[in-house]
Structures are given as C-alpha cells and as structure tokens.
Amino acid sequence: MIKRILAVAGVAALVATGSAGAQTARDYIFIVGSSTVYPFATVVAENFGRSTSFKTPKIESTGSGGGLKLFCAGVGVQHPDVTNSSRRIKASEVKTCSDNGVAEVVEVKIGYDGIVLANAKNADVFNLTRKDIFLALAKQVPDPAKPDATGVASMVDNPYKSWKDVNADLPDVKIEVLGPPPTSGTRDAFAELAMEGGCKSFGWIKELKSADKNAYKSVCHTIREDGGYVEAGENDNLIVQKLQANPAALGVFGFSFLDQNGDKVKGNPVDGVMPDFDDIADGAYPVSRPLYFYVKKAHIGVIPGMDEFLAEFTSDKAWGPDGYLADRGLIPMPEAERKEFAADVKGLKPLSLAAN
Amino acid sequence: MNKIGDPGAAGRPISADQAMARVNASLRKRYGAERRFRVYGIASVTVGLAFLALMMISIVGKGYSAFQQTYVDLDIYFDPEVIDPDGLRDQESLMRANYNTLIKDSLLFLFPEASGRRDRRALGALISNSAAFDLQDMVITDPLLIGQTRRVSVLASADADMLNKGKISRTVPESERRVSDQQIAWLETLRDRGRFEKRFNTSFFTHGDSRDPELSGIWGATKGSFYMLLITLALSFPVGIGAAIYLEEFAPKNPVTDFIEININNLAAVPSIVFGLLGLGVFLNFFSMPRSAPMVGGLVLTLMTLPTIIISARASLKSVPPSIREAALGMGASQMQSTFHHVLPLAMPGMLTGTIIGMARALGETAPLLMIGMVAFIVDIPQGLFDPSTALPVQIYLWADAPERAFVERTSAAIMVLLGFLVLMNLSAIILRKRYERRW
Structure with a gap:
C-alpha cells in the first residue's frame, strides 16, 4: 500500500513539474490596481466576459500605488495590461513606466466617487464643514487660545475632545471617527479633499503652500493618533457594522457603501451639501474624487479583447447616468467629459502630464 | 513506634498525633485547592466552548x-x-x-x-x-x-x-x-x-465569482483550492517523508544534522506571508511563472507545509520502538530493508495524520497567496494548473469586502463550506490514527 501511495505521489509530482514548461501566451486581460475602482472594474469585466467570446479579465485588487508599480514594471504578458487608480498617476510613476519601456499609456477617467462621513441611522446629524473636519482630526491645529498666532511653531497638539469644542453648533459627542488606514487610497483622498480643504481656510496655512509645500502637506494631511481617529482596517463593511453598534462614532468610506447600506447608516452633510448621487455628480459635494484607469498601449492588439474591453467600459451602457456602473454607486461624469474620454480611448491618445 | 522521623519545622521530631492533627488541619485547604482547580478547568473549557458556539451560531445564522x-x-x-x-x-x-x-x-x-x-x-x-x-x-x-x-x-x-x-x-x-x-x-x-x-x-456550488451576488458561487475557488492542494500533496508528501526518514534513520548525528533540525523547527514557525514573499521572488520573478496560477500557489504552500510534515513524520518514526529495528537487523535485514519493511509501515498512520493536518492548514491559508496574485476577481472556472484562480479562503476574504448586502450571507455560507472541508480532513486524520496507529 505504501509503495502504491509513493508511486501515485511521484507520478503526480512528475506531471505537475512536467506541465510547468507549458506556459503559453496569455489570452485574458490582466488588470490590477485600486480597491476603490475594483467593484466597478469587476462589473465591467464580468459583463464583457458574458457578452463577448473573450475570456473574463482577471482583476487583482492591489491598491492604486501597488497597481501602478506592477503596471510600470514592463511590457510583456507577465505584466498587467490595465491598472485602476483612485488618484491620478504621478510624474514619478510616469518616469518609472518609461524607464521600463512602458512608453505610451492611455489615461481614462471613469467617473467620480464621493467619500462620506456617515453615522448610525438613529444618531444626531452632524452638519459639518471641512474646517470642522480638519480641526477635529488633524494631529496639530492652530492654538485656539491664540487665534492671531501664525506659523507652524504656534500650532498645538489637537486639544479637542468633543465635536462641540470644535464648533458650538455641533452635538456634544466625543470625537471618534472610524476610517481606513494610511495604505488606503480612500484615506489619501480624504486627507487631500476634506482635511486639506478645511486646512486651507486658515489664511496663513494657505500661504504656506507656496512657501513650503512639505510643511503645508504635513500640517494639513497628518491625522491625529490619540484615539480621535480610529483605523478600522480596509474593510468598509466592518466600519458600517461598527457604526451601527456605536451611535457616537462617525465613519469614513466610499459612497457605494452608503448607497448599499442606506437603511443602516446615513451620510452627513459637508459644507451644507448631503452626499447624494446628484450632488456628487455635479460637484456640489466637496469630498469627491475622480477615478481612473490606465491602459498599456503596447498590449493593445497583443492581448485579445483589449479594444472590446475598452469599448465596453466607455460605453454609456456602462458608465452613463443610467448605466450599470451607476447602479453600483459610481458617479458618472457629465456628458461632455464622457464624450471626450471615450474619444481619447478610441484614438488611444497617449497620456502627457504636461497637458495638465 | 510512636515517633515519625519528621524533623518538623524546628527540626524536632513530632508525635504521630501531632502529625495527624497537622494533616487534618491542612486537609480542608488541600481539598479546597483541588476543587477550585477543577472549577477553573471547567470554566476554561466552558468559555472556550462558548466562544466556539458563538462563532458557529453567528456564521450559521448569517449564512444558512x-x-x-x-x-x-x-x-x-x-x-x-x-x-x-x-x-x-x-x-x-x-x-x-x-x-x-x-x-x-x-x-x-x-x-x-x-x-x-x-x-x-x-x-x-x-x-x-x-x-x-x-x-x-x-x-x-x-x-x-x-x-x-x-x-x-x-x-x-x-x-x-x-x-x-x-x-x-x-x-x-x-x-x-x-x-x-x-x-x-x-x-x-x-x-x-x-x-x-x-x-x-x-x-x-456550480458558479465562479461574480459581482452579481445571485450569480456568485464557490466552484471556481473550490477548484483552485483543489489544484493547489494536489500540488502541495504531490510535492510535500514524498519530499517530507523522504527527508524525515533520512534524518531519523540514516543521517549521522553531527553538528550539520543538528543545524538542519533546528532550521526545520524554525521554519515551521515562520509566518506564512514570508513564504508568499519567497514565492513572489523565486517563482514569479526568477522563474517567471504566471501570476495567480494554482501551480505557484501549490509550490508556495508546499514550502509552508514541508516543515510540519517533516516534524510530524520524524515524531512518528521516533515512536516506533528500537526493538523492531534491532529484530529486523538481527534477522539479517539491511538497514534499508528494516526501515522500509518494518519501521515505515508502523509509522505510516502517524505520518499520514501529520500530512492531513498540514494539508488542512494549507487549505485555510490566505496570506501567502496575496503575494502571488491569487487574491483576484476571477469569473471563469480554472481548467488547469496554470489558469488564473483563487482559493476558498481568498473568496471569503473578497466577499467580506464587497458592498452588496447579499454577499454577507454568501461570505458566511462559504465559511461553512470551508469549515466543512476542514472538519472532514481533521476527522479523517483522527480516524486514521484511531484505526491504524499502534501504541507501544
């Protein structure tokens, strides 16, 4: 019996290693990138796979930065064809790309995502401004005792414990915000849009931007670590559950999770605007960001189905106001912008950062 | 003999009556300590069971x-x-x-x-x-x-x-x-x-992953897990058993083998993500094998399970009494004959048990697969060792993060299926041990 077991195992091992040489060219599209774009890209991929004769693309959720790193590693079947990103590609990443032979990249903006500050259904409404958000969550804030002082040296460790201390109109509830960790694109966007937006309302900090960009960034983007902001992990469902259990807490996540859980949590207005579909779409809601994907031009025509996949993604059936991506919580672009990007995709217009 | 040789606290001998009195005085305390210890034990078991029940109720309640x-x-x-x-x-x-x-x-x-x-x-x-x-x-x-x-x-x-x-x-x-x-x-x-x-x-049970919850299924992930375990078993079982037999029965005892033994024990405790990084560096970057392939997943899991299998196989070889070997050698068998005809059959049940437990661990592993691209959205059912695929625990991880409400119950249902497989594997390990293992 033992001999037989060993023989079977040996044969299986041989078969396994023997077929290792049989790796052929890839016949499916390989996509990496942002976990925020992942829920949308996967829907497009699935529809593409079902409605065409091509295989369904494979999508890895690696985060925006990780995706661009893999994307820019080179040209060839072992490298991804498309990367999703919840922020624009950086100049340094474009350089990495071109250094590795990825010369031409097509940029496609797919729509917008709103970042919401939600809390439990039965909790108070927080009528927040971006300034409130900055004051409540920054690591260091301008000293409330010396309102006229300017300069980074005059800032003090965040003294605010309750929302009422930040703004007398807000409820007297302990500051407790559950949000994503620093590795997350949502956190980056939150820091950039909400925190920085509030930070700029201080005149001297705004002036700092042109004088010392790094100091400006560290003042505006650094989030407090004394318990006011709780890193709740990348899983947004978990934040929704925690908000239900703790009505005093606020949570930071993408609009699609609010859209799906409207019976459990509610969004709070920022600068007087509620995070709803229409207000994010027309840009009235301040904490929203564009989502992108980037296509490796060298792979078009090499990997089967690339053209058709791009056509599917940029069709109104997908990203239009009545498209299936809107059903999933993606905020569509205005028609003119959609037309522009669809045309860019069709003509495979390569990205040039200088144009912006 | 009314004196007991107990020197007492001050070194003076004490009488039997005194000794009895002392024993009686401390008796209640000793019984009390024992009773308390029993209560602690029962309490620990109850707390453990309560947590287990809580977990099962929450999973089954959400998933059924x-x-x-x-x-x-x-x-x-x-x-x-x-x-x-x-x-x-x-x-x-x-x-x-x-x-x-x-x-x-x-x-x-x-x-x-x-x-x-x-x-x-x-x-x-x-x-x-x-x-x-x-x-x-x-x-x-x-x-x-x-x-x-x-x-x-x-x-x-x-x-x-x-x-x-x-x-x-x-x-x-x-x-x-x-x-x-x-x-x-x-x-x-x-x-x-x-x-x-x-x-x-x-x-x-028949579909792959999908973004429409009503269409999503675990078949793709199950098949991916199956392929990976196949590779893991095919490679780690012969290699692990071979290594164990050599180290236990043939290798000379010297600093080199001691060093190897220490290393194997250390490897068994290395966090699995490290094996994922190793897989990324060696299999993907150096040998340029495809990302997301069960083949690579299987190789990484092989590296991870090998130390476990070697250690358990050595333990079961050690538990075979030396008299068996001596008798075989005494009858004129060569060392190879004595090992393969007499020692190995007796050690096999223990080795299989260890292998199955190692496999069960490999089945539940997600972290190393993250590094080699198996945490991905894959709709098509994998048809071979090089098709992109995920694994069951990865599917659970992906669904747990999906915004759609209906994925909550599917996450729990997939956990139930995974737990089912794990219970089956561990059960077969127990049955093997009970039926075939000989105690000495």
Whole structure:
C-alpha cells in the first residue's frame, strides 16, 4: 500500500513539474490596481466576459500605488495590461513606466466617487464643514487660545475632545471617527479633499503652500493618533457594522457603501451639501474624487479583447447616468467629459502630464 | 513506634498525633485547592466552548439563507421580432439579440400599470441580469422556441432576494432602502400568484465569482483550492517523508544534522506571508511563472507545509520502538530493508495524520497567496494548473469586502463550506490514527 501511495505521489509530482514548461501566451486581460475602482472594474469585466467570446479579465485588487508599480514594471504578458487608480498617476510613476519601456499609456477617467462621513441611522446629524473636519482630526491645529498666532511653531497638539469644542453648533459627542488606514487610497483622498480643504481656510496655512509645500502637506494631511481617529482596517463593511453598534462614532468610506447600506447608516452633510448621487455628480459635494484607469498601449492588439474591453467600459451602457456602473454607486461624469474620454480611448491618445 | 522521623519545622521530631492533627488541619485547604482547580478547568473549557458556539451560531445564522435562492416564474414569449427580425436563425444574430426586452415585455404583461421609464427600470431591477443570458442559451440550444411562449423560471435579483429573505427591513422609510414600496408591492403580487419561490441554490456550488451576488458561487475557488492542494500533496508528501526518514534513520548525528533540525523547527514557525514573499521572488520573478496560477500557489504552500510534515513524520518514526529495528537487523535485514519493511509501515498512520493536518492548514491559508496574485476577481472556472484562480479562503476574504448586502450571507455560507472541508480532513486524520496507529 505504501509503495502504491509513493508511486501515485511521484507520478503526480512528475506531471505537475512536467506541465510547468507549458506556459503559453496569455489570452485574458490582466488588470490590477485600486480597491476603490475594483467593484466597478469587476462589473465591467464580468459583463464583457458574458457578452463577448473573450475570456473574463482577471482583476487583482492591489491598491492604486501597488497597481501602478506592477503596471510600470514592463511590457510583456507577465505584466498587467490595465491598472485602476483612485488618484491620478504621478510624474514619478510616469518616469518609472518609461524607464521600463512602458512608453505610451492611455489615461481614462471613469467617473467620480464621493467619500462620506456617515453615522448610525438613529444618531444626531452632524452638519459639518471641512474646517470642522480638519480641526477635529488633524494631529496639530492652530492654538485656539491664540487665534492671531501664525506659523507652524504656534500650532498645538489637537486639544479637542468633543465635536462641540470644535464648533458650538455641533452635538456634544466625543470625537471618534472610524476610517481606513494610511495604505488606503480612500484615506489619501480624504486627507487631500476634506482635511486639506478645511486646512486651507486658515489664511496663513494657505500661504504656506507656496512657501513650503512639505510643511503645508504635513500640517494639513497628518491625522491625529490619540484615539480621535480610529483605523478600522480596509474593510468598509466592518466600519458600517461598527457604526451601527456605536451611535457616537462617525465613519469614513466610499459612497457605494452608503448607497448599499442606506437603511443602516446615513451620510452627513459637508459644507451644507448631503452626499447624494446628484450632488456628487455635479460637484456640489466637496469630498469627491475622480477615478481612473490606465491602459498599456503596447498590449493593445497583443492581448485579445483589449479594444472590446475598452469599448465596453466607455460605453454609456456602462458608465452613463443610467448605466450599470451607476447602479453600483459610481458617479458618472457629465456628458461632455464622457464624450471626450471615450474619444481619447478610441484614438488611444497617449497620456502627457504636461497637458495638465 | 510512636515517633515519625519528621524533623518538623524546628527540626524536632513530632508525635504521630501531632502529625495527624497537622494533616487534618491542612486537609480542608488541600481539598479546597483541588476543587477550585477543577472549577477553573471547567470554566476554561466552558468559555472556550462558548466562544466556539458563538462563532458557529453567528456564521450559521448569517449564512444558512444563502443555500436558498429566490426564483421568479415568467411567461416568456420568444418574440421572433425581437430575437431575429431578419429570420436568419444563425448563431450570430441569435447571440446579438436583446433578450432583456423579452423579460421586460413579460413583466409588463403582468404589470401593465408600469408604463413610465422609471417604473420599467424599477420593474426590470427585480430580475437578475443573468436571466437574459439564460434565455440566450435556451434559444441557441433550441431555436425552435422562437415564436412560442414558455414558462421560464428566472433568477430574482439580489435585492429582491434579500427582501424575500427578510434581510432588507420594510419598516424604514422608502428613501433609505434599496427596494421601493412599488417594487415590494410587485413582489407581493408575484408571490400571491405563486410565481415567486425559494429553491435550493445550486448556482452557489456550480458558479465562479461574480459581482452579481445571485450569480456568485464557490466552484471556481473550490477548484483552485483543489489544484493547489494536489500540488502541495504531490510535492510535500514524498519530499517530507523522504527527508524525515533520512534524518531519523540514516543521517549521522553531527553538528550539520543538528543545524538542519533546528532550521526545520524554525521554519515551521515562520509566518506564512514570508513564504508568499519567497514565492513572489523565486517563482514569479526568477522563474517567471504566471501570476495567480494554482501551480505557484501549490509550490508556495508546499514550502509552508514541508516543515510540519517533516516534524510530524520524524515524531512518528521516533515512536516506533528500537526493538523492531534491532529484530529486523538481527534477522539479517539491511538497514534499508528494516526501515522500509518494518519501521515505515508502523509509522505510516502517524505520518499520514501529520500530512492531513498540514494539508488542512494549507487549505485555510490566505496570506501567502496575496503575494502571488491569487487574491483576484476571477469569473471563469480554472481548467488547469496554470489558469488564473483563487482559493476558498481568498473568496471569503473578497466577499467580506464587497458592498452588496447579499454577499454577507454568501461570505458566511462559504465559511461553512470551508469549515466543512476542514472538519472532514481533521476527522479523517483522527480516524486514521484511531484505526491504524499502534501504541507501544
């Protein structure tokens, strides 16, 4: 019996290693990138796979930065064809790309995502401004005792414990915000849009931007670590559950999770605007960001189905106001912008950062 | 003999009576300590069981409903005007037809009052996107259906399914739930007419991943896990057993083998993510094997399970008494004969047990797979060792992060399936041990 077991195992091992040489060219599209774009890209991929004769693309959720790193590693079947990103590609990443032979990249903006500050259904409404958000969550804030002082040296460790201390109109509830960790694109966007937006309302900090960009960034983007902001992990469902259990807490996540859980949590207005579909779409809601994907031009025509996949993604059936991506919580672009990007995709217009 | 040689606290001998008195005095305390210890023990076991029960109740409570799925019976008129207006009946035009129109028409026939564009959209949202593809398949396999009316059972959408299962609260205001009052009314009507029913969810066991919760299944992930375990077993079992036999029976005892032994024990305790990084560096970057392939996953898991298998195999070899070896050698057997004819058969049950437990660990592993690209959205069922695939625990991880409500129950259901596999594997390990292992 033992001999037989060993023989079977040996044969299986041989078969396994023997077929290792049989790796052929890839016949499916390989996509990496942002976990925020992942829920949308996967829907497009699935529809593409079902409605065409091509295989369904494979999508890895690696985060925006990780995706661009893999994307820019080179040209060839072992490298991804498309990367999703919840922020624009950086100049340094474009350089990495071109250094590795990825010369031409097509940029496609797919729509917008709103970042919401939600809390439990039965909790108070927080009528927040971006300034409130900055004051409540920054690591260091301008000293409330010396309102006229300017300069980074005059800032003090965040003294605010309750929302009422930040703004007398807000409820007297302990500051407790559950949000994503620093590795997350949502956190980056939150820091950039909400925190920085509030930070700029201080005149001297705004002036700092042109004088010392790094100091400006560290003042505006650094989030407090004394318990006011709780890193709740990348899983947004978990934040929704925690908000239900703790009505005093606020949570930071993408609009699609609010859209799906409207019976459990509610969004709070920022600068007087509620995070709803229409207000994010027309840009009235301040904490929203564009989502992108980037296509490796060298792979078009090499990997089967690339053209058709791009056509599917940029069709109104997908990203239009009545498209299936809107059903999933993606905020569509205005028609003119959609037309522009669809045309860019069709003509495979390569990205040039200088144009912006 | 009324004196006991007990020197006492001060070194003086004490009498038997005194000794008895002392024993009696401390007796209650000693019994008390024992009773308390028993209580602690029972308390620990109870706490452990309570947590286990809590976990199982929460998983089963959330997940059991995923094994049923809501279907809607519709009378579909396979309208030749919609499917194939040119009357060509060729594959191409049958593929391209808009089958959604057939479903919408059939729904409108039932609810003629839904006339506006918004209403029609809301009505269409009750049925899964997959229904159109089901109809397409039906027509392509049997083009004679065109022109006929058939009652077809189509999948309800995830929202309708969640409502039917009571996972969407009907009491909250309309604006706060994903299903409108109008849609609820339509669903009620469908139910009253007997066109709305829950059935066993076979697609959960036959489909790959999907972004439509009602279409998603674990078959793709299960197959991926199966391929990986196949590789892991095929490589780690012979290599692990071979290494164990050599180290235990043949290798000389010297600093080199001691060093190897220490290293194996250390490797068994290395966090699994490290093996993932190793896999990324060696298999993907150096040997440029494909990302997301079960082959690579299997190789990484092999590296991870090897130390476990070697250690357990050595332990079971050690437990075979030396007299067996000596007797075999004494009868003139060579060392190889003594090992393979006498020691190995006796050690085999223990080795298999260790292997199965190692496999069970490999089945539940996610972290190393993250690094080699197996945490991915993959719809197509893998057909071989190099097709992109995920694994069961990875599927659970991905679903746990999905925004759609219906994935909550599917996450728990997938956990139940994974736990089922793990219990089966561990059970077979126990049975093997009980039936074949010899105690000395």
